[in-house]
Amino acid sequence: GDSVTQMEGPVTLSEEAFLTINCTYTATGYPSLFWYVQYPGEGLQLLLKATKADDKGSNKGFEATYRKETTSFHLEKGSVQVSDSAVYFCALIKAAGNKLTFGGGTRVLVKP
């Protein structure tokens, strides 16, 4: 079945550091890929998405590129802030489907 694997956290960084969270997926066909963010005590919010190979999703300084050859969708940000402290989830939806398959989540803690 479909699956999403992302690096385990927690990831602890200093402010202005570079952040990478690895995400790889297993799915047949051509899924859409997503990154969701969950701030403490809140529900998930869509951070960015990409719907086809080589697409780059970007939002709030975060970027991720859909790499079909490596089945990856790694999340990056060049300079993190304390406010980026959250849990980040990689997810996919297959074509003609409605079900999000989530990775296990990666907790990021940014210290001042």
Next chain:
Amino acid sequence: DAGVIQSPRHEVTEMGQEVTLRCKPISGHNSLFWYRQTMMRGLELLIYFNNNVPIDDSGMPEDRFSAKMPNASFSTLKIQPSEPRDSAVYFCASSSGQGWSNEQFFGPGTRLTVL
């Protein structure tokens, strides 16, 4: 727009009691999803509806769980009888259309504790 509304935000109950969680999706959205989040199992899709009709309930853990969507603006998830292993955060989400790249909007969640 008020976003997806869930109630209650917190629920503490005793084993064996009935628990009902409520969700109001974003107006105009025709797909609704119930998820459960635990440390052990992460985020799991329990069931989803399209145009008020249950499409896939394969994630519902067992017969103690049931979900209904009597109209486009309301859904419930019921656990009867509840057990301590049901303790989790339950999220409701909604989206528009059946497009596979459509964003799902999540509610704030209901934190359930079964003693």
